[in-house]
Amino acid sequence: xxxxxxxxxxxxxxxxxxxxxxxxxxxxxxxxxxxxxxxxxxxxxxxxxxxxxxxxxxxxxxxxxxxxxxxxxxxxxxxxxxxxxxxxxxxxxxxxxxxxxxxxxxxxxxxxxxxxxxxxxxxxxxxxxxxxxxxxxxxxxxxxxxxxxxxxxxxxxxx
Amino acid sequence: xxxxxxxxxxxxxxxxxxxxxxxxxxxxxxxxxxxxxxxxxxxxxxxxxxxxxxxxxxxxxxxxxxxxxxxxxxxxxxxxxxxxxxxxxxxxxxxxxxxxxxxxxxxxxxxxxxxxxxxxxxxxxxxxxxxxxxxxxxxxxxxxxxxxxxxxxxxxxxxxxxxxxxxxxxxxxxxxxxxxxxxxxxxxxxxxxxxxxxxxxxxxxxxxxxxxxxxxxxxxxxxxxxxxxxxxxxxxxxxxxxxxxxxxxxxxxxxxxxxxxxxxxxxxxxxxxxxxxxxxxxxxxxxxxxxxxxxxxxxxxxxxxxxxxxxxxxxxxxxxxxxxxxxxxxxxxxxxxxxxxxxxxxxxxxxxxxxxxxxxxxxxxxxxxxxxxxxxxxxxxxxxxxxxxxxxxxxxxxxxxxxxxxxxxxxxxxxxxxxxxxxxxxxxxxxxxxxxxxxxxxxxxxxxxxxxxxxxxxxxxxxxxxxxxxxxxxxxxxxxxxxxxxxxxxxxxxxxxxxxxx
Numbered sequence: 001x002x003x004x005x006x007x008x009x010x011x012x013x014x015x016x017x018x019x020x021x022x023x024x025x026x027x028x029x030x031x032x033x034x035x036x037x038x039x040x041x042x043x044x045x046x047x048x049x050x051x052x053x054x055x056x057x058x059x060x061x062x063x064x065x066x067x068x069x070x071x072x073x074x075x076x077x078x079x080x081x082x083x084x085x086x087x088x089x090x091x092x093x094x095x096x097x098x099x100x101x102x103x104x105x106x107x108x109x110x111x112x113x114x115x116x117x118x119x120x121x122x123x124x125x126x127x128x129x130x131x132x133x134x135x136x137x138x139x140x141x142x143x144x145x146x147x148x149x150x151x152x153x154x155x156x157x158x159x
Numbered sequence: 160x161x162x163x164x165x166x167x168x169x170x171x172x173x174x175x176x177x178x179x180x181x182x183x184x185x186x187x188x189x190x191x192x193x194x195x196x197x198x199x200x201x202x203x204x205x206x207x208x209x210x211x212x213x214x215x216x217x218x219x220x221x222x223x224x225x226x227x228x229x230x231x232x233x234x235x236x237x238x239x240x241x242x243x244x245x246x247x248x249x250x251x252x253x254x255x256x257x258x259x260x261x262x263x264x265x266x267x268x269x270x271x272x273x274x275x276x277x278x279x280x281x282x283x284x285x286x287x288x289x290x291x292x293x294x295x296x297x298x299x300x301x302x303x304x305x306x307x308x309x310x311x312x313x314x315x316x317x318x319x320x321x322x323x324x325x326x327x328x329x330x331x332x333x334x335x336x337x338x339x340x341x342x343x344x345x346x347x348x349x350x351x352x353x354x355x356x357x358x359x360x361x362x363x364x365x366x367x368x369x370x371x372x373x374x375x376x377x378x379x380x381x382x383x384x385x386x387x388x389x390x391x392x393x394x395x396x397x398x399x400x401x402x403x404x405x406x407x408x409x410x411x412x413x414x415x416x417x418x419x420x421x422x423x424x425x426x427x428x429x430x431x432x433x434x435x436x437x438x439x440x441x442x443x444x445x446x447x448x449x450x451x452x453x454x455x456x457x458x459x460x461x462x463x464x465x466x467x468x469x470x471x472x473x474x475x476x477x478x479x480x481x482x483x484x485x486x487x488x489x490x491x492x493x494x495x496x497x498x499x500x501x502x503x504x505x506x507x508x509x510x511x512x513x514x515x516x517x518x519x520x521x522x523x524x525x526x527x528x529x530x531x532x533x534x535x536x537x538x539x540x541x542x543x544x545x546x547x548x549x550x551x552x553x554x555x556x557x558x559x560x561x562x563x564x565x566x567x568x569x570x571x572x573x574x575x576x577x578x579x580x581x582x583x584x585x586x587x588x589x590x591x592x593x594x595x596x597x598x599x600x601x602x603x604x605x606x607x608x609x610x611x612x613x614x615x616x617x618x619x620x621x622x623x624x625x626x627x628x629x630x631x632x633x634x635x636x637x638x639x640x641x642x643x644x645x646x647x648x649x650x651x652x653x654x655x656x657x658x659x660x661x
Contacts, residue, residue: 008589011584011588012327012585012590015581016330016333016334019337023337026351027352030344031349036613036617037618039349044352047333047336047340050333051330051333054329054333055330058326058330075587077383077384078383079382079383082379082382083379083580086375086378086555086579089555089559090573090575091573093560094563094570094572097572106559109559110552110556113551113552114552117547119548124548132552136557140564144213148563
């Protein structure tokens with residue numbers, strides 16, 4: 001087994017297998033129907049099976065030592081901090097934009113995202129967040145007239 | 160004459176002051192994202208889609224199209240001046256363009272790129288006007304079986320022409336189609352894969368998919384390795400090419416225009432392939448192949464013309480069949496749908512001002528780009544001094560607000576995070592994100608036509624191979640995959656993509 005080639009192929013293949021299985025198994029809960037009159041479960045079940053098959057092929061390919069070039073097949077570094085903060089920022093925005101309103105949700109999300117970079121200190125991040133919040137209010141509320149409340153019902157001072 | 164009438168109608172629409180303004184906004188934004196590495200036209204168009212909701216359909220599409228071909232121009236500017244292709248198709252331009260800049264001939268290189276692109280764009284616009292109506296008329300006779308086969312062809316051909324592992328691209332398509340089934344079933348209304356979340360009944364939003372896979376994933380890739388960009392810009396002198404330059408440009412530009420126009424129509428091919436193909440053709444045909452890689456003007460004029468021609472003609476399958484050739488066109492489908500128009504062969508007859516206005520606006524946009532880019536080159540390059548750690552929070556926040564505003568649905572924002580992570584991991588594993596997005600957009604079309612065709616044929620699956628057009632389309636699709644898998648052709652394909660860059 002060639003250790004280099006394996007990692008990316010095996011991981012990609014496993015992701016496809018997991019998704020394929022998840023879709024196929026869930027679609028068994030829906031009516032399958034017949035090929036003549038397919039039910040809602042037919043198409044996803046067939047494709048889920050196909051995806052599992054393709055995923056297994058890719059995993060298999062990962063175990064075959066091949067003439068892969070140097071460097072290919074390794075994952076490399078992952079920016080864990082950025083990954084965590086950006087996901088957190090998006091979830092925070094989705095969860096709070098209705099309750100807190102556009103301004104606080106945007107400001108906090110922008111702050112979290114700005115901190116994703118190792119180059120950004122807390123002061124710079126605050127400045128970026130403040131600037132972006134103003135910019136977003138100008139663009140989305142003033143220019144594009146989106147009907148989003150600036151401050152939402154969760155805050156005491158907004159009615 | 161029909162063609163002239165159509166073009167006149169189009170120009171009349173495109174030249175309305177409001178539409179010229181949106182065209183200008185589009186090409187300026189496009190040039191900007193073309194210049195900036197780390198944000199491409201796909202993510203930009205996805206982010207701006209929600210905003211276009213409040214615009215007139217024509218204005219919205221004109222602006223979004225402007226972003227797409229404007230990015231081709233912008234990408235070449237930085238490729239030439241600082242060897243930093245802002246857009247993937249400009250990677251070829253960097254080879255000889257930057258060499259020319261190093262020799263003090265940045266001006267002629269930029270002019271060659273702009274003039275070549277302008278010429279190619281003009282010709283491709285006419286090609287679009289000539290070929291779109293007959294194709295749309297032919298497509299009007301398509302039944303569900305033909306449509307199913309056409310979508311299969313579109314999906315499979317996109318692998319044959321894309322980079323990377325065929326197997327992984329196939330799996331990405333299937334995954335995309337599966338993700339497209341989330342939401343209520345079209346025939347029975349059964350909610351599928353929603354896990355009790357009411358907000359998902361309408362399905363995942365393709366804006367979330369595109370912003371996640373192309374925006375967030377790309378940002379994470381860039382944050383793996385944070386470097387400072389140092390930008391040294393010298394004043395560009397002597398913009399005008401010499402008579403000798405012009406003479407050497409003519410043939411490559413003509414060839415590249417034809418090549419690019421043809422390749423642009425193919426699914427998955429588009430502008431990147433066109434640029435690479437043109438470069439290898441010019442190198443092979445040149446009497447001075449040794450100059451390539453050392454500042455041959457043919458190596459700038461050819462690829463730049465080719466990618467611009469391809470950028471325009473890739474609208475042909477979209478406007479006539481409703482079939483996107485690549486991710487940006489998939490987003491354009493979304494733009495049509497947001498405006499309440501289902502793209503397909505009837506659009507051209509039912510909404511002639513829209514289609515012809517869009518086509519004519521591309522020519523207007525090309526004029527604007529030439530006027531805008533050559534004199535303002537300094538401004539564009541100075542944009543590179545915007546640090547990335549300010550840029551990427553802006554991308555994320557705009558994406559979140561824009562996607563939320565589309566349906567005031569927080570699940571569309573969570574989906575960005577989901578697709579960001581999924582896209583990041585899969586891209587790291589060597590899977591291209593484009594097939595997934597195409598599969599996602601075309602998936603519902605695939606399922607609907609499959610089921611409808613089988614109902615009409617009373618469950619007889621041979622309908623796909625006994626109807627001649629459908630059979631031909633499927634045969635081409637199988638051929639395309641065979642081409643991609645055959646080792647000899649595979650190797651040559653990789654040569655086209657990689658050899659030129661090394």
